Amino acid sequence: MNNYPQASRILVAIDCIIFGFDGKDIKLLLIKRNFEPEKGKWSLMGGFLNVDEDLTDGAARILYNLTGLEDIYVEQLETFGKANRDPGERTVSVVFFALIKIDDHDSEAVKSHNASWITLDARPKLIFDHEQMVLRAIEHLKYNAALHPIGFELLPERFTIPQLQKLYEAIYTIPIDRRNFSRKLLSTGLLIDTGQKNNNSATKKATLYKLDAERYKTKFHSFWNFMPDSMKSN
Amino acid sequence: MNNYPQASRILVAIDCIIFGFDGKDIKLLLIKRNFEPEKGKWSLMGGFLNVDEDLTDGAARILYNLTGLEDIYVEQLETFGKANRDPGERTVSVVFFALIKIDDHDSEAVKSHNASWITLDARPKLIFDHEQMVLRAIEHLKYNAALHPIGFELLPERFTIPQLQKLYEAIYTIPIDRRNFSRKLLSTGLLIDTGQKNNNSATKKATLYKLDAERYKTKFHSFWNFMPDSMKSN
DNA sequence: TGTTTTTAGTGTATTATTGACACAATTTAA
């Protein structure tokens, strides 16, 4: 069956931007390719869409292969379609944006793909247009973390408000007032006090919170103001 | 040259959501297909990406063919990739979101494509997953028009604040307080008073404004608050 | 044991923004 005889069939790739947070820096999961083409160079984790596979399933497959995780936070980001973006053959790439809790991933799977967590500002040169994809993903992260509660996806199940603040300071590379930040976050009603305290701390132990899963789901698309207005200046 | 022998080549379609505003209702430019497949049914304007064509050029080509316009506001919206979304052959569709000044389009081109402007809530059943695409586009319009100055793309070069308000009321289907809306819009500094008055009015003539093009360009990505907080409720 | 240092948690005064509403001005038609 061929309803569209004159149209071009094109390779459809999937590339994944995977962000993590180690408590101090935002990190990217990148692979050093031990396969052709471009063997030995750094790139995003990717693959090709199969002809009988849903696009979202393709992204989930690639993410699972690299991280061993099935319940990752994923959004479709943008499709990159410059005619010459892959010198090997015309390929359109659908880029996905993923946030993971950095300690949850399967380190065996990561190792077998020759992948590493790399701090954002220490990232190497990447193949093709992958650097543009990363820039687009950083932009997306900054934009969306200010409006929607996606930051939590980068933190452990239980987290403290100071941890959350360090995350936001890493995303926006600005200092944030501790007291105003705390008030703003607590006023969303998203945080549930677990009654536990953080033991990692060297001094006063901070309260551990978890997400109010119900409220998170139903209010995810409300606009919040997680960042000071100065971030969104005119 | 074939670097990826085992990967699938897939049709890549481009579909365009084209919004207009007639002063009263938000409208969609839809085509009644006079070609196979699905002849006689309604659909979005679309086509296939050529193998040597940039994705954005493909979208511009399709938009130009239908509207005769070259300087349309276009964003890439989302790529739809369910395996069975086109029963004819596996096709991935990249959907573009376009806003046009409804009086600017070439009505000959529109007629020759068998296209019509159709009010949003009077739209017919569409082929394939085009209804989902439209819903996604409406969501995008509502979300982005509240934060960024994209509404102007739907109005003539020179417009009045009451016209602008009617547009926002059509997008969100809520009444907006005239005085607060005016204050909010003027405070953005985006509007330049042309000194002219609108003649269409039956009573008091409203001031015609135009966009401050410089400020529009440089401040486009700032966050604004074009809608009352109640729209973005917790 | 108590003092110092560091980090966490809560409070408050000032300023800016928003929302609700009143009133004056302009234009056409009766």
Place this chain on the structure above:
DNA sequence: TTAAATTGTGTCAATAATACACTAAAAACA
């Protein structure tokens, strides 16, 4: 001239954001 419709501007109270001060807890160390 008057009435009706619409536009433009102003005010006040409530709310939210910002800048800052103080108290509490925990560990290190004299």
